[in-house]
Amino acid sequence: MNDTHTPSETDSIIRRALLPLAHTSRRFYLFIAALVPLLVVWGYFVVYQTQLGHGIGGGGTKGAIWGIVVANIVHLIGISHVGIAISATVRIMNLERYKPLARIAEIVTLVSMTAAVMNIALDVGRIDRFLVNILLHGKIHGPFVWSCTVITWYVIGSSIYLYLAMRRDLCLAANMIPKRRWLYRILAIGYQDTPKVRERHERSVWWSAVIILPIMVSVHSVYGYVFGLQAGRPGWFNPILAPYFVLGAIVSGFSAMIIIAAIVRKTFPWKQFLPPRMFKGLGVFLGFVIWLYMYFLFSEILTGQYSPPEADNNVWSDILWGRFAILTWCALLGGLLIPFAALFIQGVTKRICSVALTVTAAVMCNIGLWCIRYLIVVPTFYHPHLPYRITPYVPTLEEGIVMGGTWVFAILFFSVLLKIVPVIELPEDTPIRTDSRFVLFPWITLPGRLKNLIIAGVTLFSVAMVVYGISTWQGDYAPLKWLTGIGLICIVPLLISVLIPREECARPPSFPRAHARQYMTSATPWHARAPRMVQDKIVASPQAGRPPP
Amino acid sequence: MPRWGMVIDLDRCTACQACTVACRAENNIPFAGPREAAMGRAIFWNELIVRLEGEHPYPEIRYLPRPCMHCDNSPCSKVCPVNATSRDDEGIVGQIPSRCIGCRMCMCTCPYTARSFNWLEAEWPSPMEKQHNPDVAVREKGVVEKCLFCIHRIRRVKETAREEGREIRDEDVIKLTACCQTCPAGARVFGDLDDSESTVSKMARNRRAFSLLEELGTHPKVIYLRERT
16 A cells, blocks of 8 residues: 555545455354354363363373474464564564555464464463462472463563554544444553554554564564473474574465465455565565475484484384374475465566465465474374383374364354454555544543553552562462562553553543533444433433434 | 472382372372373373484384472473463472463473373363372363372372471481372482482482483483493
């Protein structure tokens, strides 16, 4: 989108971008109705597993201690990373062409991270103790605690980032979609489109993007460490695993983004926002990261195969030439090499600009990456250091349902979010009415000094909580302390944007009684139209019969 | 402060598995049915590893009883997120089942695969539940468990010594654990590795002594004596 649109064109763009919010077709309800029974089956198996134990699924002590659910966790976390990677890069580098993709990417991040956390909770043996014990007894030396810390940081940070980046559009949606005005008025929390507020808002979103990028890298690095720091597992104990996982996250995430963008492009009239050129650009980048990933993979395979230690050698021989060979070569050729070749040819040939080709390559790559995650997790269990008799691992139906149900949940969550929040970033030049009718919390304005004091106080307190938590890491409640600090740090950009100094406020500073009527009229039209008591008599409201504003 | 350790003389071991049976009875280790056992879910705190060495026509079968190694540099206690497993001052790598969240990180990281997960609710075919040892709690489903060097027996010996107003003697502990007590060949000896006069310490200094997977640097406190050739 560029700034040369006429007002009517801009209006048409906004209406098209907000179409999922304004209009819900029967197809959507049918789609949701189809997903709900699957979710019920999933819920049944989750309860079944919680009641009976993890024995209903696959796995064994002398077999695969971790199975497909863990492979799925790694995959989902990988997907979640690129959401913010695209969105933050677009914002930091100001890549206008990819801007419509940014919001979709942020939502994908939120959805896949939620699904991943859900899978972690379903994979641990005691779902009832999982979060409580981590918060109360978590120890700083455990990679699992690192992962909980960075995931919490990432989920809170990326949600706030998503919200801040979306706030202006929520306000616009309140203007444009009368039937859901009440919702967007709540969600926009008093946004007003004055130049100064807008500038501050943009700045805090930009800084959030800068801060969130390293957190994103840290989350997947930590997942590399969960595997890479385990000396007892041949094939895992490897310093390359952290960067390798980050790169894998980018590959799987970009491929997932291409697929999701293609689906929403097909579902909604958004061809203008997501043109084939954008897909070609994404394809070129995906091809480049696949190439980098293959380089990492080659280094890992060479190290594993070239010389002893025998244990690592055995694992890699099994992966490449043994019982996992078919899966491995299908994943390497079908998931990496062929998509790379297709994307490379498309990238270097000017004539070829095919959405179908890019999406096919992305689908193959994504499935291939899932298989590679499986090959990271499972084969090592076949080759323990001591000569035990190992039971071959075959994923069971129950495990498949527990894992697949998370995907159903993710699809459902994404679909619902599509219908609730504006997914396509709206043009910046769109005028927004921000009069008092569209403000939910006028009392959020406060003197500028007080605002600075609150922000400084929250920042100091949160840093102090993090330091306090880390310095008392040997005692109980340490993770609770540092996670509280981290959560509070994350809301600082929100406070900067939401709290408005009274001096800059575009609307009346106080909320006098005279305005209450006008406010209530717009906030709750049915209230304004309701009959009321005047001197013990019920009389019709002066607003009765008028159409809602 | 003692540093508890064990020496297993492979030259004496007859691979009778009495140690395994005694361990199961002492520590209320649940039975695994044929289906669960076939899926690799049987729980063993002490296990006999059978290894076939050499090729036809000179094959050789080696047996290796494997309790938890109670490593001085234990990888399992490092990765445990909730401190459900940790090494105490006397070197015993303990396990708190009621705190364990069942993430199985410790199982993945243990190079000896000495830890087991309760995949299902523990069951004892009747009347086996009547032989439960009241000194050891039964573990619930979804948590990890492991050999604890019969810590409840160590506590009992300590209390007795305190009551009698004396230090713990070598003869109090040499056959303290259920596996050591049961071993008919006297192949297993328990004791304080830091006491240079203790039997276990003397045996650990034997020329035949070795540790499992020494190259990993876990410093196990279970020391094996090689078979005499």
